[in-house]
Amino acid sequence: MTQKILIVGIGVMGAPMAKNIINAGFDVAVCDESSDALVDFHDIATLVSTSPSKAASNRNVIITVLPNSDIVENVLFGEEGALASAAPNSLVVDMSTGSYDKTMKIAKKIEKLGHKFVDAPVGRTPREALTGQLLVMVGGEEQQVKELNGIFKAVGNTIIHVGETGCGLKAKLVNNYMAMINNVVTGETLSLANSVGLDVGLMADLMSTTAAGLGQLNTNYPKKVLSGDLKPDFPIFMAIKDLTMAIELAEGHDAAPKFGKLARQTFEGAKERGMGSLDQTAIMKYLMSDDGKNSQ
Incomplete structure (x- = not known):
């Protein structure tokens, strides 16, 4: 035709x-x-x-x-x-x-x-x-x-x-969901860098070499949770510790770590359900569970 x-x-x-x-x-x-x-x-x-x-x-x-x-x-x-x-x-x-x-x-x-x-x-x-x-x-x-x-x-x-x-549109919306959240998190993080007196351009360059800038899908997720390996390279309880210290730094410099607090709350929910010693990427499993879906 x-x-x-x-x-x-x-x-x-x-x-x-x-x-x-x-x-x-x-x-x-x-x-x-x-x-x-x-x-x-x-x-x-x-x-x-x-x-x-x-x-x-x-x-x-x-x-x-x-x-x-x-x-x-x-x-x-x-x-x-x-x-x-x-x-x-x-x-x-x-x-x-x-x-x-x-x-x-x-x-x-x-x-x-x-x-x-x-x-x-x-x-x-x-x-x-x-x-x-x-x-x-x-x-x-x-x-x-x-x-x-x-x-x-x-x-x-x-x-x-x-x-x-319908799956093409689902994929587009899921992709954009992550992209837009990453956009806000990136803005919040660089705002934090500015608030604590760091050079924003330098920090952007620095973080582009780590999982912060490269993204979890390009670093940790493929080799850990997506491969079924939850042995901790960096456990959830350590993620909570580091987030807590970063939030304290932010609040001490009049920054607003909104997404940081939400992330810590989510990790704490996973820890309360016995996942604290699992790899940080196990947070995906928690969020797929009923407990994770119903958490505030």
Whole structure:
């Protein structure tokens, strides 16, 4: 089947993605509510329109790259919705980062109309979007994912089929959850360094050589808890001791160690349940337990 693609959402990420798909030789129509966003596509796209319904006429692959799930739903099913004119048995690919619950409802509505759905949100930045080096996290049936492989390769250099429908979005949200928490923890830690009179740039360089900056997934977790080894390289009771001293240092210099206190509380919960002598990475096991999930 010849893929006749429509890309809806020609923004910071969608525009370079669309250009890369066009440059890969695909037949591509583009749509955005802003005519200004479409200026660069008049000479390179098969069709350019501000109307999803008009742009989707006889298209069999509908790709959405939009800010949220409500907009995706409106673009697909609204008064000028793309699925009103798309080809029968089309494949809808949502590459947005949206609500999981709303995305699954959208997927069911699409399937009831006789179409297929794949979620494939992307990771990395507009810079990687320009160079076709995005991370594509895909959820959907194997055959449908295979059909889309050429499109995914046009926009990304890392394509991971995470699992069934919805798993691509789950992976994106879990990844961003960790990334945003790490962002705040990094800010809090460098703020602490500043509060106690240390050079922030020097400390950033120093910590980039340790687990603090390299991250647990690049250092301790693979060789310890993820490999089933909880013998202590650095036990939980020592983590509590070091955190306590760091918190005392922070409070003595009018810093606000919010995440430090939360981390200590979590480690203390694990210790209270007999895990104090296990490796620090055993905290993952504690957090997977009912006690860990219910801890405040």
